[in-house]
Amino acid sequence: xxxxxxxxxxxxxxxxxxxxxxxxxxxxxxxxxxxxxxxxxxxxxxxxxxxxxxxxxxxxxxxxxxxxxxxxxxxxxxxxxxxxxxxxxxxxxxxxxxxxxxxxxxxxxxxxxxxxxxxxxxxxxxxxxxxxxxxxxxxxxxxxxxxxxxxxxxxxxxxxxxxxxxxxxxxxxxxxxxxxxxxxxxxxxxxxxxxxxxxxxxxxxxxxxxxxxxxxxxxxxxxxxxxxxxxxxxxxxxxxxxxxxxxxxxxxxxxxxxxxxxxxxxxxxxxxxxxxxxxxxxxxxxxxxxxxxxxxxxxxxxxxxxxxxxxxxxxxxxxxxxxxxxxxxxxxxxxxxxxxxxxxxxxxxxxxxxxxxxxxxxxxxxxxxxxxxxxxxxxxxxxxxxxxxxxxxxxxxxxxxxxxxxxxxxxxxxxxxxxxxxxxxxxx
Amino acid sequence: xxxxxxxxxxxxxxxxxxxxxxxxxxxxxxxxxxxxxxxxxxxxxxxxxxxxxxxxxxxxxxxxxxxxxxxxxxxxxxxxxxxxxxxxxxxxxxxxxxxxxxxxxxxxxxxxxxxxxxxxxxxxxxxxxxxxxxxxxxxxxxxxxxxxxxxxxxxxxxxxxxxxxxxxxxxxxxxxxxxxxxxxxxxxxxxxxxxxxxxxxxxxxxxxxxxxxxxxxxxxxxxxxxxxxxxxxxxxxxxxxxxxxxxxxxxxxxxxxxxxxxxxxxxxxxxxxxxxxxxxxxxxxxxxxxxxxxxxxxxxxxxxxxxxxxxxxxxxxxxx
Numbered sequence: 001x002x003x004x005x006x007x008x009x010x011x012x013x014x015x016x017x018x019x020x021x022x023x024x025x026x027x028x029x030x031x032x033x034x035x036x037x038x039x040x041x042x043x044x045x046x047x048x049x050x051x052x053x054x055x056x057x058x059x060x061x062x063x064x065x066x067x068x069x070x071x072x073x074x075x076x077x078x079x080x081x082x083x084x085x086x087x088x089x090x091x092x093x094x095x096x097x098x099x100x101x102x103x104x105x106x107x108x109x110x111x112x113x114x115x116x117x118x119x120x121x122x123x124x125x126x127x128x129x130x131x132x133x134x135x136x137x138x139x140x141x142x143x144x145x146x147x148x149x150x151x152x153x154x155x156x157x158x159x160x161x162x163x164x165x166x167x168x169x170x171x172x173x174x175x176x177x178x179x180x181x182x183x184x185x186x187x188x189x190x191x192x193x194x195x196x197x198x199x200x201x202x203x204x205x206x207x208x209x210x211x212x213x214x215x216x217x218x219x220x221x222x223x224x225x226x227x228x229x230x231x232x233x234x235x236x237x238x239x240x241x242x243x244x245x246x247x248x249x250x251x252x253x254x255x256x257x258x259x260x261x262x263x264x265x266x267x268x269x270x271x272x273x274x275x276x277x278x279x280x281x282x283x284x285x286x287x288x289x290x291x292x293x294x295x296x297x298x299x300x301x302x303x304x305x306x307x308x309x310x311x312x313x314x315x316x317x318x319x320x321x322x323x324x325x326x327x328x329x330x331x332x333x334x335x336x337x338x339x340x341x342x343x344x345x346x347x348x349x350x351x352x353x354x355x356x357x358x359x360x361x362x363x364x365x366x367x368x369x370x371x372x373x374x375x376x377x378x379x380x381x382x383x384x385x386x387x388x389x390x391x392x393x394x395x396x397x398x399x400x401x402x403x404x405x406x407x408x409x410x411x412x413x414x415x416x417x418x419x420x421x422x423x424x425x426x427x428x
Numbered sequence: 429x430x431x432x433x434x435x436x437x438x439x440x441x442x443x444x445x446x447x448x449x450x451x452x453x454x455x456x457x458x459x460x461x462x463x464x465x466x467x468x469x470x471x472x473x474x475x476x477x478x479x480x481x482x483x484x485x486x487x488x489x490x491x492x493x494x495x496x497x498x499x500x501x502x503x504x505x506x507x508x509x510x511x512x513x514x515x516x517x518x519x520x521x522x523x524x525x526x527x528x529x530x531x532x533x534x535x536x537x538x539x540x541x542x543x544x545x546x547x548x549x550x551x552x553x554x555x556x557x558x559x560x561x562x563x564x565x566x567x568x569x570x571x572x573x574x575x576x577x578x579x580x581x582x583x584x585x586x587x588x589x590x591x592x593x594x595x596x597x598x599x600x601x602x603x604x605x606x607x608x609x610x611x612x613x614x615x616x617x618x619x620x621x622x623x624x625x626x627x628x629x630x631x632x633x634x635x636x637x638x639x640x641x642x643x644x645x646x647x648x649x650x651x652x653x654x655x656x657x658x659x660x661x662x663x664x665x666x667x668x669x670x671x672x673x674x675x676x677x678x679x680x681x682x683x684x685x686x687x688x689x690x691x692x693x694x695x696x697x698x699x700x701x702x703x704x705x706x707x708x709x710x711x712x713x714x715x716x717x718x719x720x721x722x723x724x725x726x727x728x729x730x731x732x733x734x735x736x737x738x739x740x741x742x743x744x745x746x747x748x
Contacts, residue, residue, distance in 0.1 A: 073689065073690055076710075076711060077710040077711065080498055080710055080711075080713060081498075081710065083498060083499055084498035084499070084715070101713060102499065105497060105499040105500050106499070106500070107499045246601070246605065247584065247600060247601025247604040247605040247694075248584065248601070248604070249604060250579075250583060250584060250601065250603055250604045391711070391712070392712055395691065395707070395711075398691065398693060399692075399693060399695055399696045402606065402693060402694045402695040403606075403695045405694075406605065406606055406607070406694070406695065408606070408695065
């Protein structure tokens, strides 16, 4: 699903052509520069992004933006092929786990060279670091998010199960809650579900046990013991009934909110990226409660961190780096642009802007924003840039965790194999 | 080509041979030239297509010996990619999946295709309609839409499990349980028996009714007729279908890509060779390795096809 947007852009470039046959290319001052911007997401995000881009083009009549978007998985593949073909987009959404795969191979522009255009003073240190490799800056968070637990209050009310207190609950509380929901619904609704292999989930659990999933120098910090405990905890919930039986999660469903089990009403709670709260809430009937991750209060160190759904990066081969950085600066620092774009990519990275758009948000949208602003005020462990090869880790864990799910491997075996596989993937 | 049309040609007045030999030869030569030209003209699209094929073809041969991450220029590493393959457990898993899939689904789908073709060959009214209906799945089977449809049929609360529920059986996760996921894809493949069926049907129609009559007079029952008349006379067609289906099944990609969202899950049970190749090239940025894998697949298919041609000497019967 690729859409070309911006009829206004078409009009402008036609006008530029009309001026004469000479040149053709657009390095001359005053001619319209066309930027290509790509990202992943859905139609709602497209609409909001386009609204912001329309504002940008009005403020910068010399620049037109042609944008393309896709779902996250095909996006990843398409981006790789575009770089391989030597025709990378100018401005692009970059996954945090792929940043170094591109940056270390020289595919991305060091944004610190353009500090005259790009103003990052409003972005807090922890957030800015998400796009840093050494002292070079290859990406700016398009917004900030974290993960959270959502509970469908309509279902818990129906079955008379109390929702635990999100600020103090433990993983045991989650298991007890889930068990109750499943039992009281007569196994029609399962208490909770989340993917064992989603690294963001496992990372919170790892940090709570006092370890870093990735260490500051880009090594694997998670221990075998933590992996075993994580997998065993899920299997225990499964045996007790709070977690759905093997085979419940269909690998073909994908991760879109409207196809989630939460939306179908077959589970009562789930872990989500907070920037998707709005969409999940809409899909699940509008009565979701957002809790912090379990185990935060009792943990050795806080597990949650401030992350970004995507970084904005500029290709090092862009013919118009200045204009691309100008657009990037607009996306980060322009109040009107931020208002138009809303919180589809998380809370704005610029905290001044975040405060300003908060007032304009719908009540629904404020839930996740408040949640994140609350987290930002606390002292959380930093997240480090993912080392090269990290995009392979999900695949390795996903295959092993389904072996555990179907009883073909013990958690101990899976943990051992994961560590071996992950180390090999990161070493390469 | 039927008996009657042959007979009428033979019965028609033969054209008298030309007296002037030279003229006849030059006419023949001109005719041949015209024929050749037509032939090359028909081949032209293929040649044009080949231009687009040849470059990537040899490029991938070169890349197979390099370390190429799509972003930096490829670097020569000799046989390293092939050496890595020997110890790559995931690659071995993908080979296992592909071999199991091919060796189970190809014979089964050919058997179904032949069975349906024989039923249709018994002169049912409305044959073209049936033929079209049975052929339809093989046009659609590899398409995304149909695989999506199958997801709903075989989903945890899909049609199949609802039906099983009525008879008191709790159905498994056909696409989410590693024990069944590949089976589901094999069933999908068998369902697309249409194109070998159409070819079988054409082959069956070429077997003269005469042989069956003779066999019946000799007291052969239906099974004996099938074994001693149908199978030997149809063997070239079976051979053709076998080769075609085997090659196609080794290249399976779409079905598992859609069914598992490109992951080969659950537990790598639908990790087809081509899907793994794709993952290597496009999600892990190891295009050198992916190219090497493509060439290994080519060799595997060539070997299997070669083996089949050798084996064919012992079971394929050519009439003429």
